[in-house]
Amino acid sequence: MEIVKNAFENAMTQLTKIAKIKDFGEEFLTRMSVPDRDIRISIPVKMDDGSLKIFEGYRVEYNNTLGPYKGGIRYHTEMEINEIKALAFWMTLKCAVAGIPMGGGKGGITVDPKKLSKGELERLSREWTRKLSDILGPHKDVPAPDVNTTPEIMAWIADEFGKITGDTTGAVITGKPLEQGGSEGRSTSTAQGGFYVFEALKKELKLENKIRVVIQGFGNAGSNAAIIWNKAGHKILAISDSKGAVYNEDGLEIKKLLEHKKNTGSLSDFPNSKNISNEELLELECDLLIPAAFENQITEKNANKIKAKVILELANSPTTPKADEILFKKGISIVPDILANSGGVTVSYFEWDQNLKNEHWSEKEVFDKLEPLLQDASKEISKKAQELNTSLRNGAFILALERIKDKMRG
Ligand code: NAD
DSSP states (O other): OOOOOOHHHHHHHHHHHHHHHSOOOHHHHHHHTSOSEEEEEEEEEEOTTSOEEEEEEEEEEEEOSSSSEEEEEEEETTOOHHHHHHHHHHHHHHHHHHTOSOOEEEEEEEOOGGGSOHHHHHHHHHHHHHHHTTTOBTTTEEEEEOTTOOHHHHHHHHHHHHHHHSOOSSTTOOSOOGGGTOOTTGGGHHHHHHHHHHHHHTTTTTOOSSOEEEEEOOSHHHHHHHHHHHHTTOEEEEEEETTEEEEOTTOOOHHHHHHHHHHHSSSTTOTTSEEEOHHHHHTSOOSEEEEOSOSSOBOTTTGGGOOOSEEEOOSSSOBOHHHHHHHHHHTOEEEOHHHHTTHHHHHHHHHHHHHHHTOOOOHHHHHHHHHHHHHHHHHHHHHHHHHTTOOHHHHHHHHHHHHHHHHOOO
16 A cells, blocks of 8 residues: 655655666765755734734745745645645756746745635745745745735735835735736646646647547646647537536537536536546546646546546646556556646736836736746757656656756856
């Protein structure tokens, strides 16, 4: 039975595996197996009832060889330092893969934001910023939204940072509302970026012109993927959310499905479709499976039952290392998360760039810049994987590590 280890152990298992394919030297691997900084803070917040509550906050700054640390902040009750370290490690590689001048970080607060009033949430976010204001900054560490953090929270953090330091460019954080310096295209950038990667690799992955797609997850990444792939003429056979999945072998009508979800709160019982379970969805026969929900969805347990020709990981870490090996042996190609979902962080970088230059680009300008970046990254990774006769995931890791090692001094 595969034990799903803590995420950081998974990340380090990947690093050890890579070291067997390409010799990066002991010193470099030792550097890459620890974060530069791993900070835990106490955040006192005056609650609405007058009491004082202390929350625990974090920031992991993994590596800044290629540029300022970059990575989201999540508000969750099950925040765990090893998970944040792993996410910060993957962010380091993701930025390197996308070819943007950013390093990797991640952070957050142990809290269920739904249990706080808006005022409490704002005081908590501002205090997190005050406690970390020395290490944050446009040229030091630039956070972004992640699970349960919103554009409004990003705006509070930018505002608080501006008050403390006098830097009002907003470039200390990305994912802000448009009126407060956010970028056009940020909300659809992850799915759109995934589509550019898919287009760049389609031929090599031996996919037909029009294909059958199955999507797990109907949130930001999943619903935008459904819209984008469908608009390009592909058939979306099935989609799931946390409550279940719907399936139609002739293809789902995405516009109507979006309305149905809005009206009923779930995908289930969508007219002209069959309700199926999330497990069944993952095992459907299709050309492209897009996991866009959570980590560890494809494991040793179900990897043998996957019938998709290609998996494109919009979610972070949806495939465990053991499942990865099984799928590779079965000949199922995986377009890895650090490439497939890197459109999100790339447009975040565009936001930072616009803030520093005091510019505002149109959505067309944003996507015109995103497409060639991701096409180049896809082609380079594919070349690397072919040269070393390995998977795209290993190719992506190796390319990222090479870029970091080339620039690392001392
Ligand atoms: P989200 O919260 O908007 O959506 C998550 C979706 O998954 C929801 O529809 C939810 O109902 C569904 N879901 C939850 N449990 C499920 C289950 N067991 N089976 C099927 N569906 C389930 O989140 P998101 O922003 O779309 O992120 C999804 C994934 O993509 C995450 O792994 C995230 O880290 C990754 N990602 C997102 C972005 C981004 O810009 N949004 C960028 C990079 C990576």
